Amino acid sequence: MSPEEEEMLIALAAREATGCLLHPSLLPDTPGLIVPPVPPVGVCAEMCPACGMTPTEFGRHAEPLPFSNWTIVAPTDPVPDRPVLRVLACERLVPRSVLAMTTAIEQFGPSDSSQFITRAVHWARAGAPAPGTDGFRSAAAASVLAEQWVDALPQARADLGPAMARFRAAMRRIAGAGLTPVVPAAGRAHDERAFVVAPHGRGDGEPEYRRLLLARVTPNLVGQAQQGQ
Numbered sequence: 001m002s003p004e005e006e007e008m009l010i011a012l013a014a015r016e017a018t019g020c021l022l023h024p025s026l027l028p029d030t031p032g033l034i035v036p037p038v039p040p041v042g043v044c045a046e047m048c049p050a051c052g053m054t055p056t057e058f059g060r061h062a063e064p065l066p067f068s069n070w071t072i073v074a075p076t077d078p079v080p081d082r083p084v085l086r087v088l089a090c091e092r093l094v095p096r097s098v099l100a101m102t103t104a105i106e107q108f109g110p111s112d113s114s115q116f117i118t119r120a121v122h123w124a125r126a127g128a129p130a131p132g133t134d135g136f137r138s139a140a141a142a143s144v145l146a147e148q149w150v151d152a153l154p155q156a157r158a159d160l161g162p163a164m165a166r167f168r169a170a171m172r173r174i175a176g177a178g179l180t181p182v183v184p185a186a187g188r189a190h191d192e193r194a195f196v197v198a199p200h201g202r203g204d205g206e207p208e209y210r211r212l213l214l215a216r217v218t219p220n221l222v223g224q225a226q227q228g229q
C-alpha cells in the first residue's frame with residue numbers, strides 16, 4: 001500500500017472515530033413523554049456482490065434495524081417521507097454505527113441529509129478495489145471527500161449558525177452514485193465479522209484499514225481521554 005493510500009485510510013479511520021464518539025442527544029426531561037431516541041429513517045437493502053445476500057433476506061435478519069421507529073423500504077417504493085439509508089443486505093446496523101447520520105439529521109434536518117449510503121455500499125459499487133490500484137485510490141478519495149460533513153458535527157450542538165454553513169459546505173456527493181453522502185462506520189456482516197469499508201474484507205482494503213485504525217487512530221483516542229481526565 002502506498003503512503004498516499006495509507007493516508008487516505010487513516011483519514012477515514014479518524015472520521016469513523018469522530019462519528020462513533022459523538023454524544024447522542026438527550027431525551028426531553030418531561031415525565032410521561034415517550035419519544036423515539038432518533039429520527040425515523042427508511043433502510044433500503046441492496047444485494048451484496050460479495051456474498052449474494054438479497055434484500056429479501058435482509059428483512060429476515062433477527063434484528064435488521066437498530067431502532068423501532070425505522071422501517072425497511074424497497075427500491076421500488078415511492079420516495080418516503082423520511083431520510084433513506086442504503087445498506088448491503090448482509091450488513092447489520094448497530095446504533096453507534098449510525099450516530100453520525102442521526103446526529104446530522106437532528107441538527108440540520110432531513111432536507112440536508114436525505115440520502116445516505118454506507119461505506120460498504122460505496123465500496124461494493126466501486127467494485128471492491130484492492131490497494132495499489134487506481135480504483136482503490138479513486139474510491140478512497142471519494143469517501144474522504146464525501147464524509148467531510150462528519151467533521152462539522154462535534155462543534156455543531158453549541159454553535160448551530162456557523163456550523164450549518166460548514167455542514168452545507170462539507171456535503172459532497174459520490175460521483176456516479178446520485179445524491180448520496182457516505183455514512184462512516186457501517187455495520188456488521190451476518191457472519192459477525194465487522195466491516196466498515198468493504199464487504200467481507202477479501203483483498204479489498206478492509207484488513208489494511210483495520211490495521212491503521214488500531215495502530216494510528218486508537219492510541220490517539222486513548223491519549224485524548226487521558227488528557228481529559
Ligand SMILES: [Zn+2]
Nearest residue numbers: 048051090199
Ligand atoms: Zn455480503
